[in-house]
Amino acid sequence: MTRVGWRRTIAWLLIALLLWLLASALLRFFANRGPLQQVNATPAQIAQGRYLAAAADCVACHTVPGGAPFAGGVPLASPFGTIHGTNITPDAQSGIGRYTSDDFFHTLTRGEARDGHQLYPAMPYVSYKAITRADSDAIYAYLMNQPAVAQKNRRNGVHFPFNIRSGIHLWNLLFAGAEARPASQGESPAWQRGRYLVDTLGHCGECHSPRGALGQVDRKRPLAGNNELGRFAAPDITPQGLAVRGWDAATLQRYLATGIAAPAVASDEMLTVVQVSTSRLRHDDLAAMTTYLLGDKPPASKPVQLATAAATALEPGRQHYLQLCSGCHGRDGEGVPHVAVALRGNSSVRDADPHNLVVAILDGLPEHDFPGLERMQPMPGFARDLDDADVAALANWLRVRYGAQAGSVQADAVRAVRTKHHD
Amino acid sequence: MSAPAIKKRALSLQVNGKRHGPLQVPEDMMLVDVLHDYLGLTGTRLACGQGECGACTVIVDDADGSREVRSCITGAHFFQGKRIRTVEGHAQRDDSGAITALSPVQQAFLDHFSFQCGYCTPGFINAATVLLERLAKSPVAASEVEATITEALDPHLCRCTGYVRYYQAVKALVLDTPGLVRENTR
Numbered sequence: 236m237t238r239v240g241w242r243r244t245i246a247w248l249l250i251a252l253l254l255w256l257l258a259s260a261l262l263r264f265f266a267n268r269g270p271l272q273q274v275n276a277t278p279a280q281i282a283q284g285r286y287l288a289a290a291a292d293c294v295a296c297h298t299v300p301g302g303a304p305f306a307g308g309v310p311l312a313s314p315f316g317t318i319h320g321t322n323i324t325p326d327a328q329s330g331i332g333r334y335t336s337d338d339f340f341h342t343l344t345r346g347e348a349r350d351g352h353q354l355y356p357a358m359p360y361v362s363y364k365a366i367t368r369a370d371s372d373a374i375y376a377y378l379m380n381q382p383a384v385a386q387k388n389r390r391n392g393v394h395f396p397f398n399i400r401s402g403i404h405l406w407n408l409l410f411a412g413a414e415a416r417p418a419s420q421g422e423s424p425a426w427q428r429g430r431y432l433v434d435t436l437g438h439c440g441e442c443h444s445p446r447g448a449l450g451q452v453d454r455k456r457p458l459a460g461n462n463e464l465g466r467f468a469a470p471d472i473t474p475q476g477l478a479v480r481g482w483d484a485a486t487l488q489r490y491l492a493t494g495i496a497a498p499a500v501a502s503d504e505m506l507t508v509v510q511v512s513t514s515r516l517r518h519d520d521l522a523a524m525t526t527y528l529l530g531d532k533p534p535a536s537k538p539v540q541l542a543t544a545a546a547t548a549l550e551p552g553r554q555h556y557l558q559l560c561s562g563c564h565g566r567d568g569e570g571v572p573h574v575a576v577a578l579r580g581n582s583s584v585r586d587a588d589p590h591n592l593v594v595a596i597l598d599g600l601p602e603h604d605f606p607g608l609e610r611m612q613p614m615p616g617f618a619r620d621l622d623d624a625d626v627a628a629l630a631n632w633l634r635v636r637y638g639a640q641a642g643s644v645q646a647d648a649v650r651a652v653r654t655k656h657h658d
Numbered sequence: 659m660s661a662p663a664i665k666k667r668a669l670s671l672q673v674n675g676k677r678h679g680p681l682q683v684p685e686d687m688m689l690v691d692v693l694h695d696y697l698g699l700t701g702t703r704l705a706c707g708q709g710e711c712g713a714c715t716v717i718v719d720d721a722d723g724s725r726e727v728r729s730c731i732t733g734a735h736f737f738q739g740k741r742i743r744t745v746e747g748h749a750q751r752d753d754s755g756a757i758t759a760l761s762p763v764q765q766a767f768l769d770h771f772s773f774q775c776g777y778c779t780p781g782f783i784n785a786a787t788v789l790l791e792r793l794a795k796s797p798v799a800a801s802e803v804e805a806t807i808t809e810a811l812d813p814h815l816c817r818c819t820g821y822v823r824y825y826q827a828v829k830a831l832v833l834d835t836p837g838l839v840r841e842n843t844r
Contacts, residue, residue: 554735557686562731563708566686574708612710620736 259351266350269333272325276376284377287370290436290520291363292512295504296320306330306384311357314463315450316393318357326383334379340371346407353403355393356450361411362438365431410451415440418457419474419530429527432520437512442469442504458528460588466598467503468590470582478534480585486536487525492518494605499582506603514606539580540639549642552632555625559617568637574612584638589630593644593652596626623649671737673697674747689729689737690714693744701745703777704730712814715781717743717788723795724788745780748787762831763787770827774818781814786828793838800839803832 276284288294297320299308307322307329322329331339331349338349346360347353354360396402417430418440433439434457445453445461453459459476462468470476477487481498490496494509501509513521557566563575570577578584583591599616621629623646630649631642664686670679673693681696693699693716703713709731716729719741727742748761760768763786773779789810798806807828816824832838 554685558733558736561686561733562688562728571708574710612708 263350263352266333267328269349271327271332272335272379274336274376274379276380280373281377281380284373284375286515286517287374287436288377289512289515290432291366291374292437292508293323293374294511295507296357297323298511303382303384303386305378305381306386308386308389310389312465313355313357313393313450315397316391318355318391318393319389321388322384322386323378324381324384324386325379326385329385329387330383331378332383334375336372336375339375339378340366340368343371343374346403346411353400353407355391355400355403356406356411359438359441361452362435362441364411365435370436406449406451410449413454415452415454416457417527418472419527421527421531423526423531425523425526426531428520429523429525432516432524433527437524439472443472462588462590465504467594468588469505470586470588470591472528474528474530474534477529478536480582481536481539481580482529482582483536484522484525484529484533487528488518488521491516491521491524493607493609494603495609497577498580498585500576500603500605500611502600502603506605510604510606537639539637541579542636542639546635546642549628549632549635551625552628552630552642553636555621555629556632559620560629563612563614568633573610575614576611578633579637581637584633585640586638587640589634589640589644589648590652592630592633593626593649596621596629597649597653618653623647623653626653667735669735669738671734671739672741673699674743683734685733685735687734689716689727689732689734689742692734693729699744699746701780702729703780705777706730706815710815711778712781712785713778715784715814717784719743724791726785726788743784743787745783748783761787762835763790763828766827766831767824770823770830772823772827773816773820778814778816778820782811782816782824785810785814786824786831789828790831790835790838793832794835797838797840800841803829803839807832 293305296309296311297305297307299306302308303324305323307320309320311318311320322331324330325332327333334342334349342348342354342360343366344360344364346356346358391398415434418433419426421427421430440452440457442461442464443458445456445459446463447453458472460469460471470480482490486496486498490499490501491509491513493514494501494506500506513524516524560578561567564570564578565575568578570579583595586592595614597616597618600611600614602613603611605611617626626649627644627646630644634640634644635642664684666682667685668680669683669692670677670681672678678697681692683692683696690702690704693702694704702716705711705713707730709728712726712728714728714730715726717724718727718737724743748764749757750759750761752758759765761783763783766786767773767779767783772782789807793806807825811821811824811828
């Protein structure tokens, strides 16, 4: 190409860029000018919208604890930086007051805001893409009839180059369209309904499915667990993963409804999910979710086995247990109602991956308030009293005695978890 | 499933400056029971038995200074070789063991009529003592005194609701003791 040819090409590219910038500026200008929407809905429609918004777990990201409902501001940690849930009250400037039901459905299912800007996939539009139009309209009617809150959206802390939102269009092209494989086998009406509640509305896979290098959900291993998002790992909730940790339909449904079941209590982000979402669902819908999670033919749940003869090698761990744990968890792991969970057969103790068990020992847990009057007491962390070898010894005692797991936790692994905390 | 057979192990520890042991103590016994039943130190109170109320709090002294530990949920053998203080250890005594002067915290609680039934008082005394010792090493700004006291006393429960007078006693003591408070830098 000649020098003049190069200049022409660059000039055309510049003109194209300017036109594109002008077009998006105009789009934004008009998007912020559109009429405020007034949505008339019957009380039944609004109640249906409220129910579906609970099933879609909107509050967890769009309502700060103790803050105005749906006014946004909840920080979400991601490997790419911190992203904040936005204001989805009908406020004209910061919220969705100018959204039509078409705009709302488009944003929910395609991840594109009314002014044309692309949302980060922290908004689970990849999961929501299968939301029915009727359900979207019901949620829209509910949200548009909530009080408008003039609360500005918080700036996101996403690092370069992921803060270039146009890049997400490419990401969408690669990953957003793919149809997710179901996490279990089934075809009954309950299974179908459960799949919609779990995969689409509940977007469980956003945390529980492993992700690839670009943050895309691994479609081949739905709900197989993810340890990349927060301090605690989201465990494997495939039928097999649940069954080997002792879950069955009854315990799973009780867990979703109340946050407390024999194998575990809901903690960390899952406690929020139970509080603002699953505990508000009807029992038939919870049963459907359970049917989908375990499949139409659930695998037999593995009974709790206590190791009888304690090996001498585990004795130091047993002593740590008696000194620091037994006061609340019971002399032999039986737990105390409203105080501390049973460790016999506890889902995290039975997890082949000791990560969550080690995190709990090191960091402790805050007080848990469950729906209704149920609670669990705060647990102190033992990072100061136990060194890496002590924590490994304690974790191994718990895993062997109460979890039928190998006593394979090494001090190095504990150190990795301990130091990850101080990043 | 039967509970494992109770085994005893030797325990040596130092309480209020006095060495005890080796004592043969069941391996799953909590410290509060050893204080009551083996050492005759009944000033430490057992109330909730689940680490929630703070009445059973004792002080552990180690290289990092003093800290609170709940004796009802912490196994006695955790304290092997450790130095601890209980409510009996704060007052000054003469050679015969008779009390000659209360500790500043104890005296402040009396002066402010802080408690009624007194069941929570040993825990509050130990919490306030740990707080004062911490402030002596790292004083807080005058503007942070109230929040610091609230944070230190907050975990302790008092069913006679003596909270306000406990708080007032500790605040007066913190402000009147030289070296615990920095002047506001701004």
